[in-house]
Amino acid sequence: MSTVNVDFAKDIERVNKIPLITTLLDVVCQVTGMGFAALARVTEDRWIACSVRDDIQFGLIPGGELKVETTICNEIRDSHQAIVIDHVRESDTFCKHPTPLMYGFQSYISFPIILKTGGFFGTLCAIDPRPAQLENPKIIGMFRLFTDLISFHLQQIELLEQSQLEVAEKELARQQVEKSESQYRNLSDTLEQQVQERTRQLQETIYDLQRSNANLQQFAYIASHDLQEPLRKIQSFGDLLQAQHAVELGKGADLVVRMQTAARRMSGLIKDLLTFSRISTRQEATSSVPLNQVINTALQDLEIPIREAGAHIEIDLLPVVHGDFGQLGQLFQNLLSNALKFRQQDVPTHIQIRAQITPATALPASVKPARKVAMYHRIEVTDNGIGFDSKYLDRVFQVFQRLHSRSEFSGTGIGLAICEKVAINHGGAITAISQPGLGATFQVYLPTIDEPISL
CATH class of the missing domain: 3.30.450.40 (GAF domain)
Incomplete structure (x- = not known):
């Protein structure tokens, strides 16, 4: 240039x-x-x-x-x-x-x-x-x-400058129109609609800037304080105490175990928060992603818990979508991990993954995809686990929201929030259908591949 x-x-x-x-x-x-x-x-x-x-x-x-x-x-x-x-x-x-x-x-x-x-x-x-x-x-x-x-930010600032210039030009035009009453009557309705549309666009720009700033502050805080390093030292010192001073500690050895458990839980929470922050802010170019390949990669990562649960998993032929392979892998690995975690102990675990095309006109009223298109892929992950009461549906996708205590089920309460962010980043949405004791079905809606979409 x-x-x-x-x-x-x-x-x-x-x-x-x-x-x-x-x-x-x-x-x-x-x-x-x-x-x-x-x-x-x-x-x-x-x-x-x-x-x-x-x-x-x-x-x-x-x-x-x-x-x-x-x-x-x-x-x-x-x-x-x-x-x-x-x-x-x-x-x-x-x-x-x-x-x-x-x-x-x-x-x-x-x-x-x-x-x-x-x-x-x-x-x-x-x-x-x-x-x-x-x-x-x-x-x-x-x-x-x-x-x-x-x-x-540079793009949004330029758009804001263009918007301000356009608003100023429209105001000048309005003043000129006022010189002629007949012309003013003909143009006033049009100008009002243009001002309202420009105001809406400015409000959307402000919202995007605020969300971007919040994500930047969250990431900068975590990265600059490097929280993982002191946790690693706590765990290392705990190992040394158990290995070299177990006898002297006596009953206090249990406190060391609790300390290390808490440190591991905090470490996992920090990792999940960083994952959530990255997924919340990434807006990169996309490629064609075969979902069957995404699912197979997730199953390889979950091989041990699948074997421990004795789970039977059925996978239909899934579509190819526009997206980020890593983010979509995180989404479906989290859904599969939840299905394995919240299983019924005395019932063989069964998970089914299906897909079908759904027109926008047939979407449930509660499903509001991030991008409006004519057709969506609906990918369903269904299990026969413990399920949950549908009145808690809004809570399950919020950060740190748990329906069970840590003593019952491990986790940080961030996994489904990550799933929702990935779905939104891909122009889609996620919801669930469930009843206590009757398993759960998580429904992921993604635009079909012939629809233009950018993350």
């Missing part, structure tokens, strides 16, 4: 309108341990800092500029691929690269910011004169989430 058509001042202004942009850069530095982080606008011939955190006196402020040809971001602009370097001196690719030597860094991470139109905006990057451990799923996942959120 040539700088002829780029308003860098406007881009810097838009970036700094993003809520929590400063907090985002703070979290990047805190989680990676690096001293410099920036959001940069990158074109063919310019590299401009839009927002900066600088703890190493690198010397850049918002509006500051580097020669684009001296940056690794320029290579990312060409490839649209992230670059991660733990230690420049030990990197076969970058140990002799001129950029680290020029700018004096040993660790580097930079992810592209791709707009929803497919255009390249710039990068979210960080550097430090010391090596850093960056090649791990937590940091990679964090950068992907943050660049997706930045792209989303």
Whole structure:
């Protein structure tokens, strides 16, 4: 992209309108341990800092500029691929690269910011004169989430600016129309409808921004505090106490066991919360996903509990849908895991998975898919387990809502909330039919593959 058509001042202004942009850069530095982080606008011939955190006196402020040809971001602009370097001196690719030597860094991470139109905006990057451990799923996942959120916010801000301009233009038109009473009468109804529609669109934009901000705050809080590490230490110290001091502990050994059980439960809860956060915020391009393959993968992961339950599972020929294979796998693995967990002890476990086409006009009144299309796949997962009272239907899909105590059934109370988020991300919905003692049927509605849908 040539700088002829780029308003860098406007881009810097838009970036700094993003809520929590400063907090985002703070979290990047805190989680990676690096001293410099920036959001940069990158074109063919310019590299401009839009927002900066600088703890190493690198010397850049918002509006500051580097020669684009001296940056690794320029290579990312060409490839649209992230670059991660733990230690420049030990990197076969970058140990002799001129950029680290020029700018004096040993660790580097930079992810592209791709707009929803497919255009390249710039990068979210960080550097430090010391090596850093960056090649791990937590940091990679964090950068992907943050660049997706930045792209989303930039798009919404641009839409909001366009909306404000359109509203201003319509107001000017209305004032001109007032000069002629006859023209005003002819156009007033149309203008009123346009203002109402624009107001609705603005309200939807505000809601999307608020939801995105809430997800960003949740993820940043969990990631920056790194809750898993102290839990691992608690479990390790508990193992040492049991192995080396069981005799001295006496009756206190039971307290150690309870402590480790609580730590394991907390660890599982944190993992489920991170999964829920990622699924709540991911909005990536989709591909065709065969649901039979998704189910088979879930069954392999659940091989041991299936064998322990002696479960018989019937699977019909399932459709191919647009979606994310991993998210759909999480959805159906959670439903199958629940069917195995909440089984009746004295009855052979039987699970059936079926599918059929359902027109939008035949959907139950309580089912409201995230995307309106003409036809939906209805995939049903039916079991003969303990079931539940249908009056609790709304509760079962809420985070931390449990219908049974932990002493009866293990779990964090997040699994079905994840299922609902996946269904919504795929333009669909999920509901259930159940009675106590008569099993449950979970119904997942997904748009048919000939319907346009994006996550």
